[in-house]
Amino acid sequence: xxxxxxxxxxxxxxxxxxxxxxxxxxxxxxxxxxxxxxxxxxxxxxxxxxxxxxxxxxxxxxxxxxxxxxxxxxxxxxxxxxxxxxxxxxxxxxxxxxxxxxxxxxxxxxxx
Amino acid sequence: xxxxxxxxxxxxxxxxxxxxxxxxxxxxxxxxxxxxxxxxxxxxxxxxxxxxxxxxxxxxxxxxxxxxxxxxxxxxxxxxxxxxxxxxxxxxxxxxxxxxxxxxxxxxxxxxxxxxxx
Numbered sequence: 001x002x003x004x005x006x007x008x009x010x011x012x013x014x015x016x017x018x019x020x021x022x023x024x025x026x027x028x029x030x031x032x033x034x035x036x037x038x039x040x041x042x043x044x045x046x047x048x049x050x051x052x053x054x055x056x057x058x059x060x061x062x063x064x065x066x067x068x069x070x071x072x073x074x075x076x077x078x079x080x081x082x083x084x085x086x087x088x089x090x091x092x093x094x095x096x097x098x099x100x101x102x103x104x105x106x107x108x109x110x111x112x
Numbered sequence: 113x114x115x116x117x118x119x120x121x122x123x124x125x126x127x128x129x130x131x132x133x134x135x136x137x138x139x140x141x142x143x144x145x146x147x148x149x150x151x152x153x154x155x156x157x158x159x160x161x162x163x164x165x166x167x168x169x170x171x172x173x174x175x176x177x178x179x180x181x182x183x184x185x186x187x188x189x190x191x192x193x194x195x196x197x198x199x200x201x202x203x204x205x206x207x208x209x210x211x212x213x214x215x216x217x218x219x220x221x222x223x224x225x226x227x228x229x230x
Contacts, residue, residue, distance in 0.1 A: 009152070034218060034219075036219075041223045041224045042202070042221040042222060042223045042224060043155075043202070043219075043221050044221075045218055045219075045220075048218055088154065088155065090155075090219075099157075100145075100157070100219065102147075102154045102155040102156075103154055104152060104153060104154035105154050
């Protein structure tokens, strides 16, 4: 069965801490892995990863994919209270137009 | 501005009533999706449509219906057959890659509709 597993499910840190969020997957015909941030309503796109070992970076956020071990990590350095959100991992896979399967998300709370 | 508009944002209904959630996009995307989000469950796919006048069931289609008469619009009806309709519903769309013509996988989401059935 195709699946995406995120860990931890929730995390509480203090401002300035560095966090690592994990996403592992088991799918057939992998195409890409995507990270989204959901603060209150609409998830917003962070990264799309298709190749192993190439780090994607945006400010204090970075992500990398390991297609051999079937996982990705999302790093956030020097966390701020505005980073508090649910972080969703999704994997695009399959033939034809493909399918997208989401993990359950990691709820990150950053305390002042 | 381009984007996806969902309405209503909040909706209350009595048990046994059908309700339709609206989703409109002006991004010129071919593919549109409906997801349901429950606490601790992540996003689960209800229905999706890759092209006008065509749609497919997702993982949890029972008790729901959709239509895709126009490229811009993909309304979702939550019927009385849906046993646990109270949830947060998200509509999304995606485009095809410029070179491959294949769905890129990146989704653009609406703000969501929170349905509460009393």
